[in-house]
Amino acid sequence: MPRRIKQISQRSKIFWIVAVLLVLAVVLTSLFFVARDKYYEIAYPLKYTDIIDKYAQQNNLPRALVYAVVRCESGFDPEAVSSIGARGLMQLTEETFDWVGYRMGDDRDLTYDDMFNPEYNVEYGTFLLRTLLDEYETIDNALCGYHAGWGSIRQWLNDPQYSSDGKNIDHIPYGDTSSYVAKVKKTMEKYKELYDMNEEVSTDEK
Numbered sequence: 001m002p003r004r005i006k007q008i009s010q011r012s013k014i015f016w017i018v019a020v021l022l023v024l025a026v027v028l029t030s031l032f033f034v035a036r037d038k039y040y041e042i043a044y045p046l047k048y049t050d051i052i053d054k055y056a057q058q059n060n061l062p063r064a065l066v067y068a069v070v071r072c073e074s075g076f077d078p079e080a081v082s083s084i085g086a087r088g089l090m091q092l093t094e095e096t097f098d099w100v101g102y103r104m105g106d107d108r109d110l111t112y113d114d115m116f117n118p119e120y121n122v123e124y125g126t127f128l129l130r131t132l133l134d135e136y137e138t139i140d141n142a143l144c145g146y147h148a149g150w151g152s153i154r155q156w157l158n159d160p161q162y163s164s165d166g167k168n169i170d171h172i173p174y175g176d177t178s179s180y181v182a183k184v185k186k187t188m189e190k191y192k193e194l195y196d197m198n199e200e201v202s203t204d205e206k
Contacts, residue, residue, distance in 0.1 A: 044190050047076045048089065051122050059130035064197035065139065066126055068187035069146070072180065078118045087115040090125025100124045103131065139188075140169060143181045148174055 044067075052070065056063045073091040074080035086093045092100070094112045101110065104127055114120045132142035136153060145153040152174070156162040162171050172178040191197050 044071065044187070044194055045076060046195065048118050048122065051119050055122050055126040059126045061126055061129055061133070062188070062197065062199040064188045064191040064195075064199070065129070065184075066122070067191045067197075068184045069125070069129065069143075070122070071187055072184050078116055078121065087112070088121035088125075089118055090121055090128075092121060092124055092128070096128065097124060100128050100131075103127070138168060139185065140181055143184050144169060144172060144177055147180045148177045152177075 046067070048070070052066050053063055055061075056066045070076055070089050073086075074089050076089065078089050080089070080091065081087055082091055084093065086096075092115050097112050097115055100106075101124070104124075110120060115124070129142060129146060132145040132150075132153075133139070136142055136145060136157070141153055141157070144156070153169075156169055156173065157166055162169055162173060164170050172181065
């Protein structure tokens with residue numbers, strides 16, 4: 001075989017090898033993104049959408065916030081019970097259930113067992129979040145109150161050790177509450193990114 005023909009043949013082989021490698025790279029990259037998207041859909045699911053969207057809208061809350069709280073609190077398990085006895089999707093204690101029912105003026109004769117019902121649980125949980133946001137103005141403050149209790153957030157805001165301006169928490173003294181707030185906010189951002197949930201947080205004017 002003449003040398004020139006041999007060179008062309010070698011170049012042709014190299015060309016096809018490079019072309020095949022490029023195609024494989026494109027295919028593998030596509031598979032990676034498909035797998036990644038599938039993972040996120042499983043890890044950050046949309047469940048109970050009719051209920052969550054309904055009460056998020058009714059209480060003027062960002063949907064991403066409610067989905068994030070439900071995911072972090074119960075993993076979307078309506079039968080979940082915590083170590084302190086909190087129940088349902090948004091993990092409400094019996095004391096919180098009684099308080100929210102009183103604040104709502106709920107006369108439906110519900111019992112604490114009804115917190116295993118997804119709709120009642122999300123209705124009560126979102127009302128609580130809305131009330132905390134109205135009182136304490138920021139998501140961080142509201143999540144602190146949701147996790148550690150109304151009295152704790154009020155005490156921290158009134159203590160210069162934890163709040164320099166009485167409106168924002170500079171340091172959350174409970175490690176588990178600090179981790180909880182960070183986790184919910186990170187989860188909220190992921191829901192915004194995955195499902196285009198970019199509603200603004202609304203608070204009452206003070």
